[in-house]
Each structure stands twice: as C-alpha cells, then as structure tokens.
Amino acid sequence: MGKLQRIGVLTGGGDCPGLNAVIRAVTKTAIFQHGLEVYGIFDGFLGLIENRMQPLTWQSVSNILTQGGTILGTSNKANPERFMTGKDASGEPIFSDVTEKVVNNVRSNKLDAIVVIGGDGTMSCAHQIIRRGIPCIGVPKTIDNDLMYCDVTFGFFTAVQTACDALDRIHTTASSHQRIMLVETMGRNAGWLALHAGMAGGADIILLPEIPFDIQLISRFCQDRFKSGKKFTIITVSEGAKPIGGQVVVDRIVKDSFEAIRLGGISNQLALQIESQTGIECRSTILGHVQRGGSPIAFDRILATQYGHKAIELLAKEQFNQLVIYRNGQIDTVPIAEVANRQRLVSLDHPLLLSAEDIGVCLGKP
Ligand code: F6P
Numbered sequence: 422m423g424k425l426q427r428i429g430v431l432t433g434g435g436d437c438p439g440l441n442a443v444i445r446a447v448t449k450t451a452i453f454q455h456g457l458e459v460y461g462i463f464d465g466f467l468g469l470i471e472n473r474m475q476p477l478t479w480q481s482v483s484n485i486l487t488q489g490g491t492i493l494g495t496s497n498k499a500n501p502e503r504f505m506t507g508k509d510a511s512g513e514p515i516f517s518d519v520t521e522k523v524v525n526n527v528r529s530n531k532l533d534a535i536v537v538i539g540g541d542g543t544m545s546c547a548h549q550i551i552r553r554g555i556p557c558i559g560v561p562k563t564i565d566n567d568l569m570y571c572d573v574t575f576g577f578f579t580a581v582q583t584a585c586d587a588l589d590r591i592h593t594t595a596s597s598h599q600r601i602m603l604v605e606t607m608g609r610n611a612g613w614l615a616l617h618a619g620m621a622g623g624a625d626i627i628l629l630p631e632i633p634f635d636i637q638l639i640s641r642f643c644q645d646r647f648k649s650g651k652k653f654t655i656i657t658v659s660e661g662a663k664p665i666g667g668q669v670v671v672d673r674i675v676k677d678s679f680e681a682i683r684l685g686g687i688s689n690q691l692a693l694q695i696e697s698q699t700g701i702e703c704r705s706t707i708l709g710h711v712q713r714g715g716s717p718i719a720f721d722r723i724l725a726t727q728y729g730h731k732a733i734e735l736l737a738k739e740q741f742n743q744l745v746i747y748r749n750g751q752i753d754t755v756p757i758a759e760v761a762n763r764q765r766l767v768s769l770d771h772p773l774l775l776s777a778e779d780i781g782v783c784l785g786k787p
Pocket of ligand 1: 435540563564565608683
C-alpha cells in the first residue's frame with residue numbers, strides 16, 4: 422500500500438464516556454507525529470455507507486478530552502452486511518449488503534486506513550471491511566466491558582462510578598425506610614458492570630447474567646438480614662440476569678439494530694416477587710442511559726488517550742487489523758478477526774466474585 426497519508430476515524434455502537442478523548446488522541450498523534458490527514462466519519466458505519474465525513478484538525482479536537490458522548494455521532498443500526506434499505510408491505514425491514522458501497526466510499530475519499538472505535542458489533546463491521554482489503558485498527562469501547570481479550574474497555578469505569586454514586590444515594594433512603602432496594606445496571610449479557618458497581622457500592626446481593634438466581638434463596642437472605650437487625654437490603658441486578666430455568670426480561674426489539682434485543686425491567690419483576698415472598702417493602706431503580714453519559718473519570722481519560730495513541734502507532738508501523746487492548750496491566754494488541762462476534766463474560770472463578778462471596782455478598786445461588 423505505499424506510505425499512509427490519510428486516515429478516517431469513526432465511533433460506532435452505543436456511546437460511552439471517553440470517545441472524544443480517543444478521537445483527540447488519534448487526531449493529535451496522527452497530525453503531530455506522522456503528518457497524516459485525519460477525516461472524522463459521521464455516525465459510525467452509517468457515515469461510511471452514506472459518504473459523510475469531514476477533515477479533523479488539531480484545533481477541531483481541542484477541548485474535547487472531558488466531553489461525554491462523541492463529536493462524530495454514532496449509530497448501532499449500520500451493519501454494512503445487513504443494512505436496512507426499506508420496509509416490505511407488512512412493515513417488516515428489508516436488509517441489503519452494502520459493503521461494496523462502504524469500500525467504494527473509503528477508496529473515493531482516499532482513506533488509507535480506518536480507526537474504528539467501538540464494541541463487539543462495531544468490530545464485526547470492521548472485520549467485514551478488513552476482508553475487503555480496507556486496513557483498520559480497532560479501539561475497544563463499551564460500558565459493558567465485554568470485548569474478548571480486553572481486561573478494561575474505556576468508559577467502563579466511568580459507568581461503574583455513576584452506578585456506584587447511585588447506589589450510595591439508594592443506600593441512605595433504603596436505610597431510612599427499611600426497604601429492600603434494587604438497582605438495575607446495564608451490561609447486556611455480561612455482568613461486569615453490576616459486579617463492579619455492586620462491590621463498590623456495598624450491595625448485599627449482586628445478580629449477574631452469568632449466574633442464574635434462585636428467588637426463594639434471595640428472599641430468605643433478605644428476611645435473615647431483617648431478623649438479624651439489618652432492616653434494609655441493597656440488591657444490584659444486571660439487566661441480563663435471569664432466574665434458574667427462566668428467561669431474561671426484554672424491554673424492546675430494535676429490528677434494524679446490530680443486536681436487536683434490548684434488555685431491561687428485571688428489577689421491577691424481582692421487586693414484586695421479593696415483596697410478596699418476604700412481606701418487606703421493595704423498590705426498584707433502573708439506571709439506564711445515565712450510565713453512558715457524562716464526562717469520563719480520570720482513569721478513562723488516560724486509558725482512552727493511550728488507546729488512541731497506540732492505534733496511530735500501529736497504523737504508522739503498518740501493523741493493520743489489530744484491536745488495541747489493555748491486558749495484564751499494559752496496552753497490547755489482538756487481531757480484530759479474533760474478537761469479532763465474540764463476547765467476554767464474567768468467569769465463575771473470577772477473583773472479584775470470590776471476594777464477594779467471602780465477605781458475605783449473596784450471588785443468588787447456594
Ligand atoms: O452495549 C451498551 C449498552 O448500553 C448495553 O449495556 C445496553 O443493553 C444497550 O447498550 C442499550 O442500547 P440502546 O442505547 O440502544 O438502548
């Protein structure tokens with residue numbers, strides 16, 4: 422391919438704190454260290470499908486380190502291989518493969534490579550265009566922290582902090598009213614967010630998608646606490662948690678989205694069941710998108726900057742098609758092909774789970 426001259430950068434999938442910090446680091450490193458031209462692609466892969474992008478300068482990325490969201494916009498409905506191009510007579514979406522269009526737009530804009538900032542869905546899209554000969558570098562974003570081989574995605578610990586702040590507030594009102602309070606976190610099928618927020622916020626019960634729960638056992642745990650003088654109980658429940666032999670609670674289906682199922686509402690169902698089994702008043706709070714918003718905490722600003730910087734260093738060395746990761750305490754890489762369409766879940770022997778059990782946190786199982 423000759424020497425790299427112009428690159429594109431996009432943010433895909435659900436947003437999270439720290440996206441702008443990566444865009445800034447990518448742009449500044451590319452311009453200051455390698456004299457590259459940088460194009461910001463709007464709304465993730467949608468911008469590549471619709472050919473919408475504009476040059477980024479160091480001035481245009483100045484002052485965005487602390488900003489939440491993404492100055493480029495994002496989309497979780499723009500999978501090039503399965504893009505909604507219309508609806509049939511019964512209102513059902515019609516999907517088409519528009520990968521060729523994406524490849525043509527990359528080539529006509531003379532983009533030599535793309536920095537793709539996203540989660541597992543976005544990395545699968547990156548993998549599609551890599552197979553068509555477009556060099557990419559992936560940067561791992563998601564509050565779910567569920568990208569394969571990556572110990573920490575940027576945005577995750579800001580979401581943990583937001584959920585933890587909420588738990589601290591819930592704690593005081595739970596104590597005043599002597600209630601059982603459930604706090605539902607996001608995370609899809611991975612329990613990282615619920616586990617970390619629950620541990621940081623001192624939850625008494627933590628329910629994860631990886632460990633189907635026993636509702637009778639949870640109710641008994643709350644009653645035993647009540648009898649022993651602890652008149653309130655805090656439960657952190659992941660949106661993907663489900664009872665033994667039961668199903669997840671689906672909030673909605675977004676047909677044209679990469680991952681159609683949106684989870685949500687398990688805490689409401691649990692509150693009703695636990696209240697009727699224990700006789701203790703229950704309330705639930707679904708934290709929702711508040712976990713995705715706001716300014717990144719210092720850790721995520723630093724991690725995002727390191728990720729963005731590393732992405733450009735890899736491009737400059739023509740080490741293409743890698744995902745930048747943080748593993749075993751350092752920035753590392755793994756081929757995007759190895760992470761596409763895969764998800765990292767909490768393993769049942771994870772040290773934080775063991776600590777939780779040893780300090781008496783109930784995980785919903787015997
Ligand atoms: O993947 C990030 C995430 O926030 C999940 O935790 C959550 O299940 C989902 O996205 C929500 O998606 P949307 O923003 O489309 O409601």
